[in-house]
Amino acid sequence: MRISPETGEVIFEQPINSGTQFDFVDQVLWTTKSGKVDTGRTYRKQYYSAKLNYAHSFGVHNVTALGLFSREKNARGNEFARYREDWVFRLTYDYNKKYMFEANGAYNGSEKFGPGYRFDFFPSLSAGWMLSEESFMKTMSFIDMFKIRGSWGRIGDDAIGGRFLYADQWVYGNHAFLGSYSNTESIYTYFTNSRVGNPNISWETVEKRNIGVDYAFLGGLIAGSFDYFNDYRSNILLSGGNRAIPSFFGGKPSDGNFGEVKASGYEFEVRLSKQIRELRLWANVNMTHATNKVEFADDTEFTPEYQKSEGYTINQVRSYIDSGFLSSWDDVLGSTVRQEENARKLAGDYNIIDFNGDGLIDQDDRAPYGFSGIPQNTYSATLGVDWKGLNFSMQFYGVSNVTREVNFPTFYETKDIAYDEGTYWTVDEGGDVPLPRWIANKASDARGTRYWYDGSYVRLKTAELGYTFKKGWTKLVGMNSCKLYVSGNNLFLWTDMPDDRESNTSGQNSRNGAYPTMSRVTFGVDITF
Structure with missing residues (x-):
């Protein structure tokens, strides 16, 4: 057919x-x-929605309202259809552009959860006060605008990575055996419980709080904003393999909403602009600081504190810690036994610390080290000047409080290296060098902190110098405008890392970005007719 x-x-x-x-x-x-018939290539989607808007002003009072309903059904191939339903409202009010209030609510439904847990209500509130509109502020002529605002909200997330986690799953086809294992197979097959469902699986939620100010001073010379935020995420779904369930349970435990993470931080932006006749100076500087801490992760009761997720940041780097090099055979023979390749231990290897003091270097000696692969601080600064058709601008970007593992997967732990790592240990050099002996022990418990770097950096991300010809000149040759320019990307980098690879990260893992960043210089002309 x-x-x-x-x-x-x-x-x-x-x-x-x-x-x-x-x-x-x-x-x-x-x-x-x-x-x-490739059913996986078929896709069916049904979506319908209704929206109602209202807006009215009476005197100094302004009111708006919104009501929204949407429902979606979609399926790919022969899978069971997926459903999502949302009921949303928003109400805003302001008095003479001075006092502002907003209320939002969302009643969301998802088929990923079982009966009784599919729908939940997520509200939010915000308020603002334009302080600069008050009469007692009008006498302060240097204040152009000053606004205080705050918000609170509860948000739900159904992106939990699986469906039907609330239901038991069964498989057919297993056999019983008579006598010794795999010797005499029974002719009967039966069903087994492949996964234990959790009927209480529900929405992951985050409670968000924010307070901030917006400001402008001195006739637009200085403007910007400041925000402080605090988030508490709860009901985080933990997979069965990450739960504190004893091994004699007899199977994989069910997933559950047990995780809790607290995050907080601040961000600010400052904008400067000054016009002096034909000279214009401007700048935009911003910074974000954000930290998080795992409040609960269902760690096993007797796990040492330093091995737990609780109390540390998400994706906290953990590593074997070294205390210099083994410089002689006396050091080698007197060092703690390693679980991996202990017989290959030689002078010039790292002296790995027995962190838990049990007399053996193994996985239990991996301890929190540095930060995670997600920067706690990000910075950005854009500076510019315009004068009589000339323009110059440059943008700096940087991060700090981040730990990166710098190695090349292609050459991982081999003698083939793609950058100059520095001087290796030798008998003559002793311990005053950055790296262990050449072709040192490659066992995972022998590397210490060799590949971990402070991932902080400041980058000159872009720079441009240009000249725009005056209108009178361009019209003589039939052009509306003409601009000559030279621009560059990734021109300079200041960092302790051995090379530049940061912008190639494909995610938030500390190893990402194995291909160095490319710098580019462009010469061009921009003409319009």
Whole structure:
């Protein structure tokens, strides 16, 4: 059977020959051509929504309202359809552009949860006070605008990575054995519980609080904002493999909403602009500081504190810690035994600390080190000057409080290296060098902190110098405008890392960004007619 892509006609083909074995046809063979339907390439989606808006002003009072309903059903191939339903409202009020209030609510439903947990209500409130509009502020002529604002809200998340986690799952086809294992197989098959469902699976939620100010002073010379935020995420879904369930449970534990993470921080922006006749100076500087801490992760009761997720940042770097090099055979023989390749231990290797003091270097000696691969601080500064058609600008970007693991997966732990790591340990050099002996012990418990770097950096991300010709000159040759410029990207980097790879990260893992960043200089002309 085949389907014509041009007309959609379904065609069934079958040659008739001597192998057909039909009574009315002697010695005709019947061979049916096989067909294929790729159901995974089909996609069905049904979406409908309704929205109602209201806005009215009476005197100095301004009111708006919004009501929204939406429902979505979609399926790919032959899978069970997925459903999502949302009821949303928003109400805003302001008095003479001075006092502002907003209330929002969302009643969300998701088919990922079981009966009784599919719908939940998520409200939010915010308020603002334009302090600069008060009469007692009008006498302060240097204040152009000053606003105080705050908000609180509760948000739900159903992106938990799986469906039907609330239901038990069963598989058919297992066998019992008679006698010794795998010796005499029973002829009977039966169902087994492949995954224990959790009927209480529900929405992950985050409670967000924010307070901030917006300001402008001195006729627009200085403007900007400041925000402080505090988030508390709860009901974080923990997979069964990460739960504190004893091994004698007999199977994989069910997933559960147990995780809790607290995050807080601040961000500010300062904008400067000054016009002095034909000279204009401007700048934009901002910074964000954000930290997080795991409040609860269902760690096992007797796990040492330094091995737990609780109390540390998400994706906290953990590493074997070294205390210099083993400089002689006396150091080697007197050092703590390693679980991996202890017989290959030589002078010039790292002296790994027995962090838990049990007399053996193993996985339990990996301790929190540095920060995570997610920067706690980010910075950005853009500076510029314009004068009589000339313009110059540059943007700096940087991060700090971040730890990166710098190595190349292609050459991982081999003698082939792609950058100059520095001087290696030798008997003559002793311990005053940055790296262990050449081709040192490659065991995972022998590397210490060799590949971990302070990932902080400041980068000159962009810079441009240009000149725009005056209108009178361009009109003489029939052009509306003409600009000559030279620009550059990733021109300079200040960092303790051995090379520049930061902008190539594809995620938030400390290893990401294995390909160095490319610098680029461009010369150009921009003409409009």
